[in-house]
Amino acid sequence: MRIDELGEFGLIDRLAARLGQGDESVVVGIGDDAAVLQYASNMQVVTTTDMLVEGVHFRRDTIDDRSLGYRSLAVSISDIAAMGGRAKHAVISLAIPVDLEVERLEELYIGVQEICTEYGTYVVGGDVVKTTGPFVISVTVLGEVECGRALLRSGARPGDLIFLTGTAGGSAAGLDLLLHGQGIELAIEQKSDLLRFHQRPAPQILAGRLLQAGGCTSANDVSDGVSSELHEISKQSGVKLVVEAEQIPLHDSVRAYAALRGRDPLEWALFGGEDYQLIGTIDPAMQEQIKARFAEAGVEFTIIGQVEAGAGVTLMQDGVGRELPAKGFNHFGS
Amino acid sequence: MRIDELGEFGLIDRLAARLGQGDESVVVGIGDDAAVLQYASNMQVVTTTDMLVEGVHFRRDTIDDRSLGYRSLAVSISDIAAMGGRAKHAVISLAIPVDLEVERLEELYIGVQEICTEYGTYVVGGDVVKTTGPFVISVTVLGEVECGRALLRSGARPGDLIFLTGTAGGSAAGLDLLLHGQGIELAIEQKSDLLRFHQRPAPQILAGRLLQAGGCTSANDVSDGVSSELHEISKQSGVKLVVEAEQIPLHDSVRAYAALRGRDPLEWALFGGEDYQLIGTIDPAMQEQIKARFAEAGVEFTIIGQVEAGAGVTLMQDGVGRELPAKGFNHFGS
Incomplete structure (x- = not known):
């Protein structure tokens, strides 16, 4: 169906019908000038926003609409995870090319509702407008x-240990598979792993909550690659971060695909980004306690290096250290 | 300067430098994964979002960049006003054509900071991305x-009185002046009024606070025209709204320009929108008290009609009633 057959308000009704109603934290949801939200008095409100542009952040040949909806919220929920919080509410704005079909948007909202159900998050508002340019999705959580x-990013101290949850490089491997993987004989389960890493990243809210329980001195989510995220912590904490290449956890499917492609999977981990795992630093005195928390929760947690006095990020590999560049995905980079 | 000379992070630093730092409600502002905000325990959080697309919502020949920054926040702050709240925090995302000059964005942020200073609002985050399409601004307040x-929109009851703050039609008149006003001999002060109505609308936070103090049964901000806003209240409250054409307040400059253009200024008020005044209903028993509050604060407040049992919106003009259509600006309207 064409969107101009529905009109703006018909479209909003149709998309809102795909969404859950909210719990007691949603006093007023979609349908008034603004949403009204109830937070507990011992809580602070955490907010983050991301904008995704077709052709820049996603392509129709690398992600289906449902996964796109899922992923659009995942990137912002991940930022809440990196603050140690819970993602409670979201507003979504769409700039829609006039020839886009309503059914595509409905698929998108099925994906939105899937991740909202998983994380206990409610869509409480938004805006839909038309554009003469590419499809744009703007999400605030x-x-x-x-x-x-x-x-925060600013609390790492010399002597702290550097951690990473889950594995890194999976999203970059998945994107590589979508763009260049035709004819490569990877097992179907392994292909499926890589596509999931790229199209349906899992925000680490539980890991953030486990870290928030104590002993974590800094945290970031891995949106721009391990190297870039470590540089942010290094800069904001005023410390040097030293990571051991062999300790950086890579998924077996990523290793297998990299071998077939003749690529170094560590490059994907360091500079690929979009894994949406958490990276940061912990107090070494709390190491065993934190590890026990993660083990009990069944969440992968790996120590990959340590914090020293100084500046920058060093990668140790085969006994040799090299300075890692801060590069990652950079809009407007030359 | 070209944006790719600065890069993404350089651009963020440059724009952030135009903004205020925040008060004690901003625990963590720009620069981490997410902002952390402190709200008082007796308060609920109100949130709203708007997206503006160049060529759809604004044109370079009808608004300068500084006013565009001001206006982009005004439309969302107005929604907070319509809920009776205070606008405390904002996040702004920009989808930027790569050939846009950095100086234009800096001008935009000067306008953003102007309205933030006026309303005690702080920008606490955002996102900047590139686009192959038109410039897009997404604001969440x-x-x-x-x-x-x-x-809310849903509390109007038969017997209530309908109010409007300020005057209506000014923004539509201003836009008409910009598009079709060449050669029309309007006094310079009157031209200036119309441009201000269109380019620098004033969100009615103070009016919303005065209404929130008691006696208001429903409220909307006038973004889509008086008729469309009244229809929303009619629909959500399940009542009929009857407005008197002669009571709808029009600014002298709007009347003067309409006369020169041979147009009916009431049409601009009813269907033009973007005035960002508040419209709604009050308990008649509270009429004098509310009027006194507004008079003391120096905010224009006019009773323009009354609520009856039934449905729809009727305009009384010269003793004859006619049903007003719900039309206003409709994205994707056919």
Whole structure:
């Protein structure tokens, strides 16, 4: 169906019908001038926003609409995770090319609702407008974190240990598979792993909550690659970060695909980004306690290096250290 | 300067430098994964979002960049006003054509900071991305309102009176002047009024606070024209709204320009929109008290009709009633 057959308000009704109604935290949801939200008095509000542009952040040949909806919220929910919070509410704005079909948007909202159900997040508002350019999705997520307990980038101290949740490089491997993987004989389960890493990244809210329980001195989510994220922590904490190449966890499917492609999977981990795992630093005195928390919750947690006095990010590989560049995905980079 | 000379992070630094730092409500502002905000325990969080697309919502020949920045926040702050709240925090995302000059964005942010200073609002985050299409601005504003005291669209009851703050039609008149006003001999002060109505609309936060103090049964901001806004209240409250044409307040400059253009200024008021005044209903028993509050604050407040049992919106003119259509600006309208 063409969107101009529905009109703006018909479209909003149709998309809103795909969404959940909210819990007691949603006092007023979609349908008034603004949404009204109830947060507990011991909580601070955490907010983050991301904009995705067709042709820049996603392509129709590398992601289906449902996964796109899922992923669009995942990138912002991940930022809430990196603060140690819970993602409670979202507003979504769409700039829609006039020839886009309503059914594509409905698929998108099925994906949105899938991730909202998983994370206990409610869509409470948004805006739909037309554009003469590419499809644009703008998402703002609101969450909550215990007062004064947000995980920042600025608390790493010399002597701390560097951690990473899950594995890195999977999203870049998945994108590579979509763009260049024709004819490569990877097992179907392994292909499926890589596509999932790229199209349906899992924001690490649970890991953030486990870290927020104590002992974490800094945290970032891996949106621009391990190297770029470590540089941000290094800069904001005023410390040097030293990571061991062999300790950086890579998924077996990523290793297998890299071998077939003749690529170094570590490059995907360091500079690929979009894994949406958490990376950061912990107090070494809390190491065993934190590891036990993660083991009990069944969440992968790996120590990959340590913090020293100084500046920058060093990768140790075969006993040799090299300075890692801060590069990652950079809009407007030359 | 070209944006690719600065890069993404250089651009963010440059734009952030135009903005204020925040007060004690901003625990963590721009520069981490997410912002952390402190709201009082007796307050609920109010949030709204708007997206503006060049060529659809604004044109370079009808608004300068500084006014565009001002206006982009005004439309969302106005939604907070219509809930009776205060606008406390904003996040702004930009999809930027790669050939746009950095100086234009800096001008935009000067306008953003101007309205933020006026309303005690702080920009706490955002995103900048590139696009192959038109310039897109996406704004989400967070505000606060006393628990359970938000002004909704759904509370109008038969017997209530319909109010409008300020005057209507000014923005449509201003846009008409910009597009078709060449050679029309309007006084310079009157031209200036019309341009201000269109380019620098004033969100009615103070009016919303005065209404929120008691006696208001429903409220909307006038973004799509008086007729469309009244239809929303009619629909959500399940009542009939009857407005008196002669009571709808029009600014002298709007009347003067309409006369020169041979147009009916009432049409601009009813169907033009973008005035960002508040419209709604009050309890008749509270009429004098509310009028006194507005008079003391120096805010224009006019009773323009009354609520009856039934449905729809009727305009009384010269003793004859006619049903007003719900039309206003409709994206994707055919």
